[in-house]
Amino acid sequence: MIKNSFVAVAVALAMAGCSSVKLDDVPVENKTPTGVTQPPGGGTQSRVEPVVTDAVDGTKEGPQNVARLIYFDFDSYVIKPEFQPLIEAHARFLKANPGRRIAIEGHTDERGGREYNLALGQRRSEAVRRALGLLGVPDNQLEAVSFGKEKPIATGGDEASFAKNRRAEIVYR
Amino acid sequence: MTNPLLWRRRDAAALLAGLAVSPAFAQFRVEVTGVGLTQLPIAIAPFRSETAPPQKLAAIIQADLERSGQFRPVEPNGANLDETSRPDLTPWRQKGTDSLVVGSVNRLADGRWDVRFRLWDVVKGQDLGGQSYAVTAGDLRLAAHRMSDFIYEKLTGDKGVFSTRIAYVTKAGNRYNLWVADSDGENAQSALASTEPIISPAWSANGAQLAYVSFESRKPVVYVHDVASGKRRLIANFKGSNSAPAWSPDGRTLAVTLSREGGSQLYTIDANGGEPRRLTQSSGIDTEPAYSSDGRYIYFVSDRGGAPQIYRMPPSGGNPERVTFTGNYNISPAISPDGRWLAYISRINGQFKLQVMELSSGTVSSVTDTIADESPSFAPNSRLIVYATRQNAREALMTTTLDGKIKARLAGQGGDIREPDWGPFQK
Numbered sequence: 001m002i003k004n005s006f007v008a009v010a011v012a013l014a015m016a017g018c019s020s021v022k023l024d025d026v027p028v029e030n031k032t033p034t035g036v037t038q039p040p041g042g043g044t045q046s047r048v049e050p051v052v053t054d055a056v057d058g059t060k061e062g063p064q065n066v067a068r069l070i071y072f073d074f075d076s077y078v079i080k081p082e083f084q085p086l087i088e089a090h091a092r093f094l095k096a097n098p099g100r101r102i103a104i105e106g107h108t109d110e111r112g113g114r115e116y117n118l119a120l121g122q123r124r125s126e127a128v129r130r131a132l133g134l135l136g137v138p139d140n141q142l143e144a145v146s147f148g149k150e151k152p153i154a155t156g157g158d159e160a161s162f163a164k165n166r167r168a169e170i171v172y173r
Numbered sequence: 174m175t176n177p178l179l180w181r182r183r184d185a186a187a188l189l190a191g192l193a194v195s196p197a198f199a200q201f202r203v204e205v206t207g208v209g210l211t212q213l214p215i216a217i218a219p220f221r222s223e224t225a226p227p228q229k230l231a232a233i234i235q236a237d238l239e240r241s242g243q244f245r246p247v248e249p250n251g252a253n254l255d256e257t258s259r260p261d262l263t264p265w266r267q268k269g270t271d272s273l274v275v276g277s278v279n280r281l282a283d284g285r286w287d288v289r290f291r292l293w294d295v296v297k298g299q300d301l302g303g304q305s306y307a308v309t310a311g312d313l314r315l316a317a318h319r320m321s322d323f324i325y326e327k328l329t330g331d332k333g334v335f336s337t338r339i340a341y342v343t344k345a346g347n348r349y350n351l352w353v354a355d356s357d358g359e360n361a362q363s364a365l366a367s368t369e370p371i372i373s374p375a376w377s378a379n380g381a382q383l384a385y386v387s388f389e390s391r392k393p394v395v396y397v398h399d400v401a402s403g404k405r406r407l408i409a410n411f412k413g414s415n416s417a418p419a420w421s422p423d424g425r426t427l428a429v430t431l432s433r434e435g436g437s438q439l440y441t442i443d444a445n446g447g448e449p450r451r452l453t454q455s456s457g458i459d460t461e462p463a464y465s466s467d468g469r470y471i472y473f474v475s476d477r478g479g480a481p482q483i484y485r486m487p488p489s490g491g492n493p494e495r496v497t498f499t500g501n502y503n504i505s506p507a508i509s510p511d512g513r514w515l516a517y518i519s520r521i522n523g524q525f526k527l528q529v530m531e532l533s534s535g536t537v538s539s540v541t542d543t544i545a546d547e548s549p550s551f552a553p554n555s556r557l558i559v560y561a562t563r564q565n566a567r568e569a570l571m572t573t574t575l576d577g578k579i580k581a582r583l584a585g586q587g588g589d590i591r592e593p594d595w596g597p598f599q600k
Contacts, residue, residue: 044311046338048353048362049403053369053389103392112525113504113518113547114372114592115417116474116481118386118393119430119437119458122414126435144432145392146414150370171391 062102062172063093070128072166074109077123079131087128090170091135098141104128105169106146107153109162114148121146124168212245213328216270216295218252221277226286228313230278230320233357237321237335240357240572241557242579244328256291256303265295272328276303276320278313285309288316292324301327314360334552338596339559340364340374340383341570345588351385353400356552356595358570358583364400375418376596377444383594384408384418384427395429397444408442409449419462419471420444421488428452428462428471428488439473441488452490464488465508472496472506472515483517497530499537505548509555514575516549516558527560529575540577550595559583561591 062068066089070079079087094100106121106128125144132142154161215238217231231249238244247270254260255277265273276290291303304323306316315336322333335356343350349371354361365371369388376383383400386393393414398405409415413432420427424444431440431449439459440449452471453459458481461474470485475493477484480501484493497503502520509516515530524544530537545563552559557572564571564582568589573580583593 044309046312046315046355046360046362048364048400050363051365051398051403051405053365053367053387105391112502112520113461115430115461116458116504118372118414118416119460122432122437123458126432143392143412144414144435146432147370147388147393148372150372150388 060172062100062170063089066090066093068170070124070168070170071163072124072168074162074166077120077127079127087131088135091132091137094132094137094141095135098138101141101143101173103171103173104132104142104144105151105171106144107151107165107167107169108149109165110149110152110157111162112149114150118146118148118150121148124166128168128170212243213272214245214247214270215272215274215324215328216247216249216252216265216268217274218249218254218276220275220288220290221253221255223278225280226278226313227310228317230276230288230290230313230317231274233314233317234274234321234324236357237318237333238324240581241325241333242574242581243325256289256305260293262293262295262298265293271296272301272324274320274324281307286313286316288313288320290320292327314355318355318357331556332554332598334554334557334595334598337553337598338376338380339570339583340376340592340594340596341561341590342371342374342592343588343590344370348588351383351398353383354583364398364403372592373417374592374594375420376594377420378422378424378597380597380599384420386416386418395427397427406446408444408446409440411449417460417462419464421464422466422468426488428464428473430460430462439471452486453493461505463506463508465512466510467512470508472508474504474506483515503528507549507551507558509551509575510553511555514551514555516551516560518546518549527558527562527573529558529577538577540573540575541571541580543571548592548594550593552595553598557595559593559595561593 067086070083104125106125108117108121125146129142129144152165154164217235220230223230235246247268254275256275273293273295279287281287285307287307289305292301294301308316318336321335325333337356339354339356341352347368349367350363351365351371351374352361353364367389372386374383374385383398387396393416395409395415395418396405397408409429411431411433415431417430418427426441427444428441430437437458437460439452439462442449455477457476459473459475463472471488472483472485474481475484481504482495483497483503483506484495486493500519503517505518507516515532517528518525519528525546526539527541527546527549528537529540543562547561549558549560559572562569562571568591570583570590570593571580
């Protein structure tokens, strides 16, 4: 049975092979990709030129013995009272050092879209910026930015990790 | 020639040759998880002298057609044909195939490759035409995808998207890369490597430039990047966050989200740079702009009603009209190029699900069984959506038909993979 079908396949192939005839007069439409921007030197159209970026330096020194992290509740950008002393300490330092600037980096947990989380993280950093402004820090020393969910501190998928990631970081530049 | 023993030997040789090329098939990882109602059977014979060039053209074409979900491959079993052959179609009819693809590939004197093929209608015994390309080794896959496009259009009547490109982002440790890949996820080339995150790549209408958000200066900044030359320029680097770039269909304008005046609001900027013009005036979040392909609307996400919903407004700003009404978290709008469909992500019972809305009727359907869907983007023929999700606790890029029946997982780099954007048709 197996042998028979093998022979049958072989015969079918033999027919297919034998009956194919070269026909040089069958025209093939010449469809060289035209109208595309060929890189100079007749190069490869689909080539991508790689770019490598250099990272900028991280944080510079701020006030001694003052924490730089403010944590937020789920879906909230309200600064909790326990972080008020921290914000006051940074405000004092910035007013005493008018040449110093900070970035306030807002962050979210991993749930939801990247761009929407970027906007939510921005709300957190803006809340800290406004709190510092209310304490008399000039706006030109402050920049509120967001990393959304892109830079988690904790990578677990549980509430304890989420809580660590819902934060604003004060970074001296 | 009728000696069966001789033919048995040839058959064995053909079988061995088939085994030799099978690793090339293995690299494609085509995972069609659903089956269309009708799948056209097609046989793609190995191209004559196709072991010579670095790409196995027949295998690439077969994988393309399979991934569309609209084709079923029929084994060519050692066929020895090329585009100049006039094959006897009877045995192909017996194999149950409707179409047959034959071709050849030859090295030219200048080092490029001459690729030719022909498509046969096996049922009607008709020559459906062929094409030839002279390409560099680096464009052999592009040539294969263009052949797939030709075959797809001839047999389905729809324009193929195999020769288009997809941009996406990977994260491996602290290394972020923005990739430009073939529509099957293969042949990925790095456009940007960074130690800081990269998000929201967006192809320009001519497929030459990508806008994206890079955090390389430790804040989100919008660049426009010419992928062939690697030249890039800053488009939005204002105080605060700069994000969510979207190209106008004419390529002249970018809509972006800026926080320069406090709060995330929509602006437009000339694609050559310049002063932004504010589009929205809300006290909440307005972000994720997306132009409709006719340029009549910008769709965007706003929480002005208390929770994120999708709205649309004229491209110069003006009165927004709410588009999504179900649920309390609808984000990441994408409009199909034919203007008929809105894809977006909805949070439903704590799960993030890709939704497709028919704009004329407002009918919404959920098209995935995954729970962390992100970043939908339409293929230029409006037939497929690429999106990011999680599968087996790993990030993955998937394509789906609009009815969710046919899905395929795209090949990609190791590590986490996200933020796909499907580029336009290319000439």
